[in-house]
Amino acid sequence: MLKYTVRRIFQMIPVFIGVTLILFILRAPGVLPGDPVRMITGERAIPDALREQIVKKHALDQPLHRQYVIYIGNLLQGDLGESYQRGRPVLDIFADKFPNTLRLAFAGIIVEIIIGLTAGIISAVRQYSFLDVLVTLSTSILVSVPVFWLGMLFQIFFGIKLKEWTGGAVHLPISQMSSAEFPDWAHLILPAITLASVSTAYVARIMRSQMLEAMGQDYIRTALAKGLTRRAVTFRHGLKNALIPVVTFVGIDFGVMMGGAILTETVFSWPGVGREIFLAVGQRDWPIVMGGVIIIVFLVMIINLIVDLSYALLDPRIRYGGDAE
Amino acid sequence: MPALLEVRGLSTRFTTRDGIVKAVDGVSFALEPGKTLGVVGESGSGKSVTALSMMRLVAEPQGKIVGGEVLFKGADVLKMSEREVRDMRGNRIAMIFQDPMTSLNPVFRVGRQIGESLILHKGMSRKDAFDRAVQLLDMVGIPNARDRAKDYPHQFSGGMRQRAMIAMALACDPDILIADEPTTALDVTIQAQILELIMEMQERTGTAIIIITHDLGVVADIANDVMVMYAGRQVEYGESRHVFGDSLHPYTWGLLDSLPRHDSDEKGELVPIEGQPPSLINVPYGCAFHPRCPYAEEICRSEVPPLLATDTGHLSACHFSADPAFRRGMDRDQERVALK
Ligand SMILES: Nc1ncnc2c1ncn2[C@@H]1O[C@H](COP(=O)(O)OP(=O)(O)OP(=O)(O)O)[C@@H](O)[C@H]1O
Numbered sequence: 001m002l003k004y005t006v007r008r009i010f011q012m013i014p015v016f017i018g019v020t021l022i023l024f025i026l027r028a029p030g031v032l033p034g035d036p037v038r039m040i041t042g043e044r045a046i047p048d049a050l051r052e053q054i055v056k057k058h059a060l061d062q063p064l065h066r067q068y069v070i071y072i073g074n075l076l077q078g079d080l081g082e083s084y085q086r087g088r089p090v091l092d093i094f095a096d097k098f099p100n101t102l103r104l105a106f107a108g109i110i111v112e113i114i115i116g117l118t119a120g121i122i123s124a125v126r127q128y129s130f131l132d133v134l135v136t137l138s139t140s141i142l143v144s145v146p147v148f149w150l151g152m153l154f155q156i157f158f159g160i161k162l163k164e165w166t167g168g169a170v171h172l173p174i175s176q177m178s179s180a181e182f183p184d185w186a187h188l189i190l191p192a193i194t195l196a197s198v199s200t201a202y203v204a205r206i207m208r209s210q211m212l213e214a215m216g217q218d219y220i221r222t223a224l225a226k227g228l229t230r231r232a233v234t235f236r237h238g239l240k241n242a243l244i245p246v247v248t249f250v251g252i253d254f255g256v257m258m259g260g261a262i263l264t265e266t267v268f269s270w271p272g273v274g275r276e277i278f279l280a281v282g283q284r285d286w287p288i289v290m291g292g293v294i295i296i297v298f299l300v301m302i303i304n305l306i307v308d309l310s311y312a313l314l315d316p317r318i319r320y321g322g323d324a325e
Numbered sequence: 326m327p328a329l330l331e332v333r334g335l336s337t338r339f340t341t342r343d344g345i346v347k348a349v350d351g352v353s354f355a356l357e358p359g360k361t362l363g364v365v366g367e368s369g370s371g372k373s374v375t376a377l378s379m380m381r382l383v384a385e386p387q388g389k390i391v392g393g394e395v396l397f398k399g400a401d402v403l404k405m406s407e408r409e410v411r412d413m414r415g416n417r418i419a420m421i422f423q424d425p426m427t428s429l430n431p432v433f434r435v436g437r438q439i440g441e442s443l444i445l446h447k448g449m450s451r452k453d454a455f456d457r458a459v460q461l462l463d464m465v466g467i468p469n470a471r472d473r474a475k476d477y478p479h480q481f482s483g484g485m486r487q488r489a490m491i492a493m494a495l496a497c498d499p500d501i502l503i504a505d506e507p508t509t510a511l512d513v514t515i516q517a518q519i520l521e522l523i524m525e526m527q528e529r530t531g532t533a534i535i536i537i538t539h540d541l542g543v544v545a546d547i548a549n550d551v552m553v554m555y556a557g558r559q560v561e562y563g564e565s566r567h568v569f570g571d572s573l574h575p576y577t578w579g580l581l582d583s584l585p586r587h588d589s590d591e592k593g594e595l596v597p598i599e600g601q602p603p604s605l606i607n608v609p610y611g612c613a614f615h616p617r618c619p620y621a622e623e624i625c626r627s628e629v630p631p632l633l634a635t636d637t638g639h640l641s642a643c644h645f646s647a648d649p650a651f652r653r654g655m656d657r658d659q660e661r662v663a664l665k
Pocket residue numbers: 339340341346347348366367368369370371372373374375384387388605
């Protein structure tokens with residue numbers, strides 16, 4: 001197990017190098033428009049001395065490969081550089097935004113688990129019933145609806161139309177609504193559902209197919225032959241087997257969500273990591289983009305590792321380390 | 326007193342896309358306490374479905390028991406409530422399956438899976454059930470049973486898993502153990518051990534056994550009675566010495582001829598039955614075996630032969646079973662059937 005973990009951590013190194021390299025190449029002069037100094041100072045003319053100072057500070061006068069080495073060197077010391085625009089360390093900026101992203105990710109994952117699992121289980125247990133057809137249909141629609149569009153629809157419907165129709169008695173908060181009107185957590189509802197929409201549909205589908213597969217296995221017949229009730233057979237013997245791949249999917253998805261949901265956060269003006277990166281891209285604020293992407297990649301890799309390790313706890317057939325199997 | 330088990334006219338069908346499968350068609354037999362019934366026949370002849378029907382375990386809604394009675398100690402299993410059937414399953418009638426690799430749940434410890442029916446039927450606590458599971462594993466010959474009970478199925482070899490399945494089936498001391506090809510998936514060397522174990526357990530617990538198998542040698546060794554099935558129907562049934570020794574059905578002869586002999590050095594004797602078993606959607610008209618039967622005549626194509634008593638007392642479903650000339654006409658090697 002330890003050996004496996006160490007190996008996996010070493011495997012992260014080339015991924016890291018690859019990601020940072022690609023980002024650096026995108027930054028090279030001529031690849032994407034935008035002069036970094038301009039980004040920092042704005043359109044007005046500046047004295048050469050100041051320009052010199054800025055170039056020095058961000059090491060912009062160095063050749064690209066030197067800049068890369070400097071950047072990696074700083075990164076290894078936990079320094080992601082300073083934002084061009086905001087004059088603050090990138091790490092501080094993300095430290096501010098991360099709790100918001102985390103809250104949204106938690107809320108999203110709860111939606112995904114509760115709705116996704118329930119829908120999947122019901123449609124498997126009641127295969128070909130009305131509910132099953134409903135689940136199959138709605139998941140097919142859901143996976144093909146763009147997230148930002150769904151978010152906007154939600155805002156228009158629950159925040160505006162519903163308010164008009166009910167005279168303000170029933171509606172859900174959309175962005176910019178005053179917080180006094182709603183408890184804090186209520187602002188999470190629409191973004192969380194939007195963020196979780198596609199994954200919830202996937203979870204429901206995976207759950208359904210896994211459950212159907214598990215229920216067709218020989219050990220289910222054995223369990224029935226013991227005299228167990230259908231319910232016990234389904235929820236004890238079937239579900240535990242069917243859940244293993246679903247848990248993996250949800251775990252990895254949580255990692256992805258924690259890295260910030262660019263579309264959802266932007267549509268809902270949610271002050272999280274994803275929106276910060278989105279804004280930074282528009283402003284060509286490279287340190288933020290680079291830092292943000294690196295943080296996301298790092299988080300996703302760590303979560304994936306945790307998921308893989310916990311897989312071994314769920315499925316007794318899997319043992320990492322090489323001696324078994 | 327009623328028989329331990331009496332099955333009368335059991336019929337089960339499956340509705341499939343291609344048509345209706347008459348998987349079991351009017352099968353009748355009886356089982357006395359502590360006795361062994363062997364069920365033989367080629368693949369697809371309805372052996373497993375017969376067993377599953379008795380437990381009311383055919384997969385619904387495609388599968389449906391359409392007729393007959395399964396009298397267990399006089400009570401018709403087919404008329405029982407869902408609850409009564411559950412109380413009987415695993416408790417009074419237990420079953421082991423062909424493939425021990427897939428018949429145990431991979432994510433639960435072996436001891437727990439064995440203990441499950443004890444908790445269910447005997448109201449034992451988890452702890453007591455586990456202790457009893459350890460005893461049972463020990464009884465079926467698993468060394469270090471206390472440690473092994475904490476293992477998962479994948480940590481067991483195939484033979485050990487089948488032993489665990491047997492322990493699981495015998496946990497509640499059932500009246501009947503149905504073993505559906507319990508050795509087919511195992512190594513030849515392990516097969517004999519598992520059979521021996523089943524017989525030993527029978528001596529110890531007095532359970533009656535229905536053993537389903539392709540292997541006529543096994544049946545000849547251990548079964549009191551034998552039922553030969555073909556295309557969902559019973560073609561011969563009775564005491565095994567008569568079914569094997571005085572068989573009156575060409576299908577049974579065919580099965581016997583395709584049996585390897587250990588006690589003779591004659592060569593070229595192994596004759597498989599020609600042709601394929603029929604599809605159970607379009608069972609041949611008349612005697613289902615007639616397209617493959619070397620002795621088939623006009624009547625075989627037009628009329629279903631009834632299952633009638635022969636002069637030895639066993640039942641046979643061939644139009645010529647009662648015809649002495651037919652029997653004499655066969656130059657069958659009598660020694661072959663000296664299988665005991
Ligand atoms: N769930 C099912 N749906 C449709 N048809 C089925 C189903 N189960 C069994 N059958 C059909 O019923 C017939 C009898 O099958 P069964 O499994 O009883 O044969 P068997 O004698 O046990 O054969 P084997 O020796 O291969 O185990 C076969 O034609 C099979 O295709």
